[in-house]
Structures are given as structure tokens and as C-alpha cells.
Amino acid sequence: MNMEQIEAFIFVSLTGSFSKTADLLYLSQPTVSMRIKALEAYLDCKLFRRTGHTISLTREGELFLPYAKSILHSLQEGQMALKRSAGEVEGELAVSSVFIAAFYILPDLVEQFQKMYPKIKLTILTGHSHQVLEMVLNHEVAFGIARAVTHPQINQIQLMSDQMVLAIYPGHAFTERRQVTIEEVAQEPLILFNRGSLDWKLIDSAFTHHQLKNKVVMEVDNIEVVKRMVKQKLGIAFVPRFSILKDLEKGELHEVEVLNLPQIQRNFELIYLKETPFQGIMRTFVDFLMQSKLREDRT
Structure with missing residues (x-):
């Protein structure tokens, strides 16, 4: 067993794909397969279950994963400490992001990244998901951060997931309750965020399914404005949890759980061209994001 095998195992578990892992590690797919087979032989068990085009962890794989992450995490911490002390990593990197991720997710990540790599200049461009995709396809940026984007020329890596929740103000009638019914929500003034989104369509469908009509008193396209309106006690609102x-x-x-409402969980993904060679700064950036994801999984 060696670090290359452990790294391949972790990346396959994250991407659910041998080919995506090969792209990320700048290897051939057969090499990734050989490393997984060698690790499975050493551990004397199967780590992945292959069903058609779907790859998932076996029970043994799930058991081994946290230990593998711990090993890789420690190694990456050591490598990054050496790089920082030597001042080796420098250059520029352009990344595009959907507005909501740029506002609520990137600031903390960028702060951590710049502390670790002060000589790397990041350029952050923002837009809607289709604009983020176009910037990646047009080689304007190396990476994009978007939601639910698919294209034959790109690969995706899940960065984080979040869910829509009902936000209420202190003192609201729901404040002392953990759960409310969708019928009760239908009686409350509702501030609507992003009517055209899939999130809202799913919420609206739930009201329709229960033959309820929601009381939308205001439509807003900015989450910060939505939050301010809720705090002003003008209504309640469904918003992404990480935003509050x-x-x-x-x-x-x-926040209050709404019964009879489907759990609406959306993924933020890192997207990049399949032809992208992961070297230098680009590899440093991806390794940083993967390490951040490992830290999040460990908490």
C-alpha cells in the first residue's frame, strides 16, 4: 500500500468515476484502475461496487475511507507547509462562480487559500450558471463553480451541498416550534426568492400538490434583501441554509422544518474542461479544495 493508491481511492470515492479521477490526477484510467486493484489486494477486500456505469463504495470501502482521508490529510498538510515555507507556489488563476457561491462560500475559501499561497493571484468572475459554463468553455477561466450544470465537454466535482430551509424572524408564531405543516406556512406572508429557480418550482409544486395557495407578498432576486425583509417582519422565506x-x-x-415538503438539496460543483491538464497552480487549487472538503467531512 502506498500514497498513490490511497489518493486514487479517495478521489474515486469523491468523483464516483475512474475517468474523472484519472483527469484530476493527470493519469491514465488504466493506471487508476491498477492502483485501486493493488489497494484492494493489499487490504484483501473490494472497496468499490460496480453496477453498470455506477461506482459506489462497498461496506468495507466506507469503513476504510475515513482512515484513508486522515492519512492523505496529514500528508497534504505537511506538503503545503513545506511549499509555504519555501515560497515556491506563485502565479495567477481565474475562476468563475455563480453569485450565491461567490457571496457566501468563496470569501472564507479565498481567505484560507491566500494565507496558504500568498503569491498566487486569484481572479474571481461572477455570473449565472450558464454564464459560468460559457466562461469555462471559452477558456476565459480554468474552473467554474456552479449548480446542476452538464455539458459533454466538462467534468464536475461536488464541492458541497445545501438545502432550502424556511427562515423566520425572532418572535414569529413558529419560533418555539421545530416543525410546522405546509398548511400553516400557506397562511403566512411569504417573501419569494428567485421565482425561476428549480428550488422554488419544487416548493411551489408541494403547495399545489396539497391544493394550497401560497401568500406571496413580495418577490426579491437578492438573498440579502430577502433576509432584511424577513428581519423587518414583513414575511417569512425559503432560502439556502448556508446563506443564513x-x-x-x-x-x-x-429556521423551521416544514412537514410534507420534499427535502430540497442542491450541489455546488467545480466544473472544468475535460482536456484540462492538472499541473502547477491548477493542481494546487484543486488539492486545496479537496483538502477543504476533507476537513468539512471530518467535522
């Missing part, structure tokens, strides 16, 4: 984390910590907003 700090408000929840401060007690300025509360």
Missing part, C-alpha cells in the same frame, strides 16, 4: 448560518448564530433569524 451567521444570522442563525446571532439569533437574528430562526
